[in-house]
Amino acid sequence: GDSVTQMEGPVTLSEEACLTINCTYTATGYPSLFWYVQYPGEGLQLLLKATKADDKGSNKGFEATYRKETTSFHLEKGSVQVSDSAVYFCALTHNTNAGKSTFGDGTTLTVKP
Amino acid sequence: NAGVTQTPKFRVLKTGQSMTLLCAQDMNHEYMYWYRQDPGMGLRLIHYSVGEGTTAKGEVPDGYNVSRLKKQNFLLGLESAAPSQTSVYFCASKNTNGPGYTFGSGTRLTVV
Numbered sequence: 001g002d003s004v005t006q007m008e009g010p011v012t013l014s015e016e017a018c019l020t021i022n023c024t025y026t027a028t029g030y031p032s033l034f035w036y037v038q039y040p041g042e043g044l045q046l047l048l049k050a051t052k053a054d055d056k057g058s059n060k061g062f063e064a065t066y067r068k069e070t071t072s073f074h075l076e077k078g079s080v081q082v083s084d085s086a087v088y089f090c091a092l093t094h095n096t097n098a099g100k101s102t103f104g105d106g107t108t109l110t111v112k113p
Numbered sequence: 114n115a116g117v118t119q120t121p122k123f124r125v126l127k128t129g130q131s132m133t134l135l136c137a138q139d140m141n142h143e144y145m146y147w148y149r150q151d152p153g154m155g156l157r158l159i160h161y162s163v164g165e166g167t168t169a170k171g172e173v174p175d176g177y178n179v180s181r182l183k184k185q186n187f188l189l190g191l192e193s194a195a196p197s198q199t200s201v202y203f204c205a206s207k208n209t210n211g212p213g214y215t216f217g218s219g220t221r222l223t224v225v
Binding site: 036041042044046049089095100103 | 154203
């Protein structure tokens with residue numbers, strides 16, 4: 001079956017540091033890939049997506065590129081802010097499978113001033 | 114505001130009690146899902162629905178039942194709550210070819 005593996009956290013960075021959260025996946029076919037963000041006490045929010053190989057998703061300064069050859073979708077940001085502190089989830093979806101998503105375990109990011 | 118609304122936000126149950134969690138969406142989405150979130154385990158799919166009147170089992174369906182009598186509502190029931198069902202429950206919806214899920218804000222359930 002499908003699976004998503006994220007780098008283990010927690011990750012603690014100083015403000016303006018560079019961020020990379022690794023995500024690799026195992027899946028048949030050509031799933032769509034997503035990053036979601038969860039702020040304390042809230043539900044998950046879609047951060048960015050990519051639907052095919054070599055697509056780059058971007059939003060709010062975050063980027064991730066769909067790498068089929070390495071089955072990866074790493075999340076990056078050049079300069080993090082305190083407000084980026086949250087839990088980040090990588091996920092994949094096969095649109096032909098009732099849209100069901102498989103999620104990674106989440107990576108907690110804390111950014112200190 | 115358009116989105117997914119979950120009620121209640123918090124609940125404490127005693128072992129053996131029953132309850133129903135309500136999820137309502139106003140985006141006319143076809144697909145709806147119930148997930149549970151536990152520390153270190155990410156999100157696990159409980160049940161899902163691909164349309165009004167249809168439901169299907171997900172990864173961890175035991176101890177739960179669901180119904181989708183109306184397109185906009187997806188109910189999750191616990192017939193006899195157990196401490197292992199202590200968790201945060203999230204409802205999500207998606208359009209057939211939509212970009213991703215829209216999540217509710219969650220229900221924090223504690224079973225004592």
